[in-house]
Amino acid sequence: xxxxxASNLFWMGRNLERAETAARLLDVGxxxxxxxxxxxxxxxxxxxxxxxxxxxDLFRQKYGEITQEKIEEFIFFDHDNPSSVASCLERAxxxxxxxxxxxxxxxxxxxxxxxxxxxxxxxRPRSSLDTAGLTDFTTSHTSTVRxxxxxxxxxxxxxxxxxxxxxxxxxxxxARLLDVKYFVLLPRIExxxxxxxxxxxxxxLRALSAHRAYHWAYGGDITAAQVADFLILNGESPRAxxxxxxEAVWHLEGLARRYGDSVPTEAxxxxxxxxxxxxxxxxxxxxxxxxxxxxxxxxxxxxxxSNLVHQDYLMGGV
Amino acid sequence: MSYYNEMFDGDAVREPYARLRDWVDTMPADFRQMxxxxxxxxxxxxxxxFAVYGEGGDPDRLIPFDMMPRVFEQAEWRxxxxxxxxxxxxxxxxxxxxxxxGEIVRAGRIxxxxxxQNDAYEKGVVGVVPPRGVYSHIIGxxxxxxxxxxxxxxxxxxxxxxxxxxxxxxxxxxxxMFPQLFRGNRIEPVDQYPELLRRTLESVAPAKCSERPTCxxxxxxxxxxxxxxxxxxxxxxxxxxVEGQDLFVDGEFCYMRTTTGPRRVDVIYRRIxxxxxxxxxxxxxxxxxxxxxxxxxxxxxxSICSAPGAGxxxxxxxxxxxxxxxxFYLGEEPILNNVQTWTLWKDDDYRxxxxxxxxxxxxxxxxxxxxxxxxxxxxTAAEIEAFRRKxxxxxxxxxxxxxxALSTCPTFVEEGIAPRHVDLRPFCLCGDRIELVPGxxxxxxxxxxxxxxxxxxxxxxxDTWVLSE
Numbered sequence: 001x002x003x004x005x006a007s008n009l010f011w012m013g014r015n016l017e018r019a020e021t022a023a024r025l026l027d028v029g030x031x032x033x034x035x036x037x038x039x040x041x042x043x044x045x046x047x048x049x050x051x052x053x054x055x056x057d058l059f060r061q062k063y064g065e066i067t068q069e070k071i072e073e074f075i076f077f078d079h080d081n082p083s084s085v086a087s088c089l090e091r092a093x094x095x096x097x098x099x100x101x102x103x104x105x106x107x108x109x110x111x112x113x114x115x116x117x118x119x120x121x122x123x124r125p126r127s128s129l130d131t132a133g134l135t136d137f138t139t140s141h142t143s144t145v146r147x148x149x150x151x152x153x154x155x156x157x158x159x160x161x162x163x164x165x166x167x168x169x170x171x172x173x174x175a176r177l178l179d180v181k182y183f184v185l186l187p188r189i190e191x192x193x194x195x196x197x198x199x200x201x202x203x204x205l206r207a208l209s210a211h212r213a214y215h216w217a218y219g220g221d222i223t224a225a226q227v228a229d230f231l232i233l234n235g236e237s238p239r240a241x242x243x244x245x246x247e248a249v250w251h252l253e254g255l256a257r258r259y260g261d262s263v264p265t266e267a268x269x270x271x272x273x274x275x276x277x278x279x280x281x282x283x284x285x286x287x288x289x290x291x292x293x294x295x296x297x298x299x300x301x302x303x304x305x306s307n308l309v310h311q312d313y314l315m316g317g318v
Numbered sequence: 319m320s321y322y323n324e325m326f327d328g329d330a331v332r333e334p335y336a337r338l339r340d341w342v343d344t345m346p347a348d349f350r351q352m353x354x355x356x357x358x359x360x361x362x363x364x365x366x367x368f369a370v371y372g373e374g375g376d377p378d379r380l381i382p383f384d385m386m387p388r389v390f391e392q393a394e395w396r397x398x399x400x401x402x403x404x405x406x407x408x409x410x411x412x413x414x415x416x417x418x419x420g421e422i423v424r425a426g427r428i429x430x431x432x433x434x435q436n437d438a439y440e441k442g443v444v445g446v447v448p449p450r451g452v453y454s455h456i457i458g459x460x461x462x463x464x465x466x467x468x469x470x471x472x473x474x475x476x477x478x479x480x481x482x483x484x485x486x487x488x489x490x491x492x493x494x495m496f497p498q499l500f501r502g503n504r505i506e507p508v509d510q511y512p513e514l515l516r517r518t519l520e521s522v523a524p525a526k527c528s529e530r531p532t533c534x535x536x537x538x539x540x541x542x543x544x545x546x547x548x549x550x551x552x553x554x555x556x557x558x559x560v561e562g563q564d565l566f567v568d569g570e571f572c573y574m575r576t577t578t579g580p581r582r583v584d585v586i587y588r589r590i591x592x593x594x595x596x597x598x599x600x601x602x603x604x605x606x607x608x609x610x611x612x613x614x615x616x617x618x619x620x621s622i623c624s625a626p627g628a629g630x631x632x633x634x635x636x637x638x639x640x641x642x643x644x645x646f647y648l649g650e651e652p653i654l655n656n657v658q659t660w661t662l663w664k665d666d667d668y669r670x671x672x673x674x675x676x677x678x679x680x681x682x683x684x685x686x687x688x689x690x691x692x693x694x695x696x697x698t699a700a701e702i703e704a705f706r707r708k709x710x711x712x713x714x715x716x717x718x719x720x721x722x723a724l725s726t727c728p729t730f731v732e733e734g735i736a737p738r739h740v741d742l743r744p745f746c747l748c749g750d751r752i753e754l755v756p757g758x759x760x761x762x763x764x765x766x767x768x769x770x771x772x773x774x775x776x777x778x779x780x781d782t783w784v785l786s787e
Contacts, residue, residue: 003575004564098540101553157577255577263578316564316575 003316005102006161008095010309012111013165015095016142019088021173023138025049026075026085028207030068030131045203046071052173052180053083069126076134077122085138089118092145104152107145114141157258160251164309167251171244172302177207178231179295201227208239228291229283241298245275248305255313267308274301322465322725323737324388334389334785337503341496342386342728342735350385350730353495357383360491382778383488385495388727388740388760395784398461398469398744399754401653404644406457406746409476409631411647413453417444417627422646428639433630437684440592440627442599446616449522450750453625454632455587456515457746458482461654463725470657470722472741474640476632477624478589481759482745483547486511486554488781489757506756506784511745512554515587518749523584524618526570531584534560534574538590538606548589562590567610572620585621592626634683634717635661657722663714671718672709675702678718679769680709693769695721724769727780729762739763741771742782756784 029049046066050056055074058081063070078084093115096103103111121129121137146166153159181204201222205211208231217236218226232241252268286294325335361380390398415421416433417440423430433439458479460472489508493500516533523531537548539561552559564574565583573580588595594604599612614620630636638659641652660667660678671678680692692705709716726737744758760780761771771777 001577002558002560002564003577004561005558006577094540100549101559161577259578313577316566316573316580 001102001157003314005099006157007310007314008099009102009158009161010165010314012092012095012099013162014169015088015092015165016145017166017169017173018083019085019092019138020142021169022053022075022083022085022088023135023142024207024209025053026072026131027135028203029071029075030135031203031206048180049177049207052177054176055081055083068131072129072131072134073126076138085134086118086122089114089138089141099158102158104148106148106152110141110145110148114145117141157255160254160258161313164248164251164255167244167247168302168306168309170239171241171248172299174208174231174239174241174244175295175299175302177204178228179292179299182291182295204231210237210239213237225283225287228286232286233278233281233283242275242278245271245278249275252309264312267305267312270301270308271305274298274305321723321737321739322463322468324463324725324727324740326728334391334394334783338387338389338499341499347734353385354730356495357385357491360494361487381484381773382764383491384729384762384764384778384780385492386728386730386735387492387499387781387783388742389783389785391785392787395756397467397653399756401469402459402744402746402754403752404648404650404653405459405471405474405640406454406748406752408640408643408647409457409474410452410454410748412643413476413625413628413631414447414451415647416630417446417453422643425646427642427646428636432635432639436630436633436636438592438627438629438633440630442612443616443625443627448625449524449621452522452748453628455518455522455623455748456482457748458743459654459746461742461744462722463740463742464723465725468655470655471640472657473634473637474632475743477591477629479743479745480544480547480589481743481761482511483550484779485745485757485759485782486550488759488779492781503783504786506786508755508757511755512551514747514753514755515551516555516557518747518751518753519585519587519621519623521749521751522621522623524621526618527584532582533557533585533587534565534583536560536562536565536586536588536590538594542589544589562594562604562606562608565608565611567608567614570614570617570619572608572611572614583620585623587623592629595622595626634659634681638717657719660718662709662716662718667718668713672706675706677721679721680705680716680718683715683717689774691770693721696767696769721769724763727760727762729764729778729780731764731766736766738766739769739771740780757782 029046047056050059059066059070059074062078062080063074074081074084076085079087079090081087093111096108096111100108117137121134149159149162153162181200201224202211205214205227210230214222214227214230217230217234230237230240234240235242235246237243249268249271252265252271256263256265256268325332325338331339358380361383412422416423420430420433422428423433454476456479458475458481460475461469462472463469485508519533520531533555534557535548535552535555537545537559539545542548549559558564558574560574560583565572565586566575566580567573568580572583572586574583590606593600594606596607596609596611597604598609600607611620611622612626615622615626638656638661641656644650644652660671662668662671671680674694675692676694676697678692678694680694682690692702694702697705724739724741727740728735729738731738740760740762742758742760744754747753760782761773761777762780763769763771763776764778765776768776773779
């Protein structure tokens with residue numbers, strides 16, 4: 001497979017996952033504004049969510065004060081924001097168009113329809129749109145693409161690259177979101193029992209579409225340790241770091257098997273190493289190390305793995 | 319002017335169309351509209367669009383598809399086939415000659431200036447003989463019909479003729495929508511084209527290639543108007559679709575960058591023009607090309623289809639000499655006619671053309687796509703005068719031809735069915751053998767009375783049938 005083709009498939013996966021992340025941020029942010037009594041007002045919450053996607057500076061430069069309309073415009077529509085839903089869907093579709101022959105017609109259809117529908121929404125007056133509708137729009141289209149990929153693509157190297165993009169992006173997104181809110185997960189005397197802490201944890205769970213899953217997995221009260229455990233170490237949780245990493249390793253193993261000994265496997269080796277280290281920990285050990293330190297290191301390691309994928313496969317061995 | 323109608327002879331239906339008459343006559347209007355909408359949805363869905371730039375609006379447009387097929391009977395086709403193959407052989411012989419000893423020029427049959435000072439003549443490949451002596455591997459020959467047995471070649475396309483994807487898709491869509499038509503008629507298939515193309519490309523692999531050759535299609539990228547066709551062909555042939563950035567030169571070979579490391583490329587079917595092939599050799603600002611490619615080509619490390627410099631054979635000034643090439647190289651009489659052509663750098667021709675502009679078609683020597691041309695009988699006096707001033711400024715940039723009575727083929731229009739002018743572009747493949755699939759791209763001028771069939775000028779396409787015996 002051409003390196004350029006593999007690269008487009010990889011980034012198609014990353015961008016689709018990123019579009020979904022943006023939509024979920026929008027949803028959770030919206031929810032915060034509907035509830036009273038956040039510590040420093042909802043602007044602060046929005047800002048932390050923008051930080052999670054690394055775009056809070058960009059927002060401030062372009063829009064200044066945070067308002068609901070501006071946020072919606074920025075996170076969903078703004079083409080100057082590389083992490084907006086519109087930017088990500090457009091890049092994913094562009095990548096798909098370039099490698100059209102590597103996609104099944106069902107996948108291309110789903111991707112193309114998502115893009116055409118986005119164009120339609122962009123032409124509608126903003127006042128006629130509501131945030132929940134925009135979130136639903138995004139997740140339903142990205143899910144359709146995802147489903148088409150799983151149902152119809154050949155299980156070949158292209159499939160591995162797409163899924164590698166998805167899993168690396170997902171691990172990165174979860175880690176960033178946790179990192180922005182890590183302090184609310186730390187046990188702090190003053191919040192305990194105040195209701196505020198459990199509310200904040202719910203925000204995190206919702207941002208990762210995990211609030212119901214959490215209850216199924218643990219039942220009972222929400223505690224900081226369990227939330228962190230669920231999103232970092234629980235292999236049943238679809239967005240947990242360990243789950244995403246496990247998938248990344250699985251796809252890298254697939255590539256290594258398919259390509260044989262003559263192709264370097266540094267990305268696979270590194271991913272294996274990070275996974276093994278993660279598997280050997282429990283949540284107390286992570287809290288002891290320092291949640292923030294742990295997450296920062298994890299984010300750096302995911303970046304390293306992504307770079308090694310480029311080095312091993314996407315530069316044509318030159 | 320009276321026009322040859324391909325389907326009707328007076329009130330009688332010509333033989334090849336006999337079975338189509340009932341189909342047309344009994345088709346309810348609402349059914350037709352439904353099918354037309356279905357065809358458009360299929361084209362859109364598959365993504366067959368072409369891009370028109372510089373006119374504003376959505377650049378991704380659908381080429382209008384007309385459901386009424388254009389039909390040839392076997393005997394008609396046989397003759398066309400012989401003529402097309404003859405022409406393809408002569409054109410390649412000419413290219414071999416002018417990059418070699420130049421016998422045809424020495425013999426005084428073609429003026430040296432037209433060949434050696436031609437913009438498309440590539441001095442850098444003089445003496446380089448590509449595998450099997452083939453320079454132009456895919457030749458699109460544009461034909462028009464004026465009477466039952468009268469066909470004229472309008473132009474030859476020896477570089478990178480496009481449109482073959484429409485030939486294939488039009489057929490695919492017709493078969494999907496009207497299977498009963500294909501059961502009732504014995505229509506020669508065209509879907510072997512991608513396989514034949516792949517075989518043709520493999521047959522011209524360089525001598526240095528000892529295993530099964532690796533072929534690729536080189537595209538300028540997804541912003542190119544024909545990108546769909548490039549990816550479509552690559553997909554059907556099972557070869558990689560590459561951009562310049564995917565290829566690189568190392569030593570005496572060319573390689574592509576793959577996930578498993580560099581892989582040698584033996585044959586490049588390029589869909590980019592000569593000047594962009596190699597920034598070290600041609601335009602230094604080309605971002606599309608591969609630095610060093612021409613060195614590899616000259617030393618026989620890679621085949622390029624069509625060969626650099628092949629364009630000298632299809633220029634409109636050289637066109638007038640193609641019948642002469644047939645006689646000179648093949649010792650045969652040309653089967654297909656050329657259109658009478660006045661070349662405006664000759665004084666006599668210039669005088670004649672300037673006196674008869676309202677009757678003639680005038681074209682730029684290097685123009686294409688129906689741009690920069692004058693159709694005298696269809697133009698206003700003001701348009702003709704404006705064009706006259708353009709010619710005066712640079713006469714040698716123009717040729718003129720009589721306005722041909724292009725045949726018409728029944729075509730679905732708003733009110734039902736009506737005759738519209740058509741042409742035909744078959745695609746001839748030249749490798750170890752010369753092959754022609756029975757069919758081609760029929761373009762139709764959808765505007766009533768219009769003689770310009772180019773898609774960029776409001777033309778559409780039809781499925782083209784050759785009936786088997």
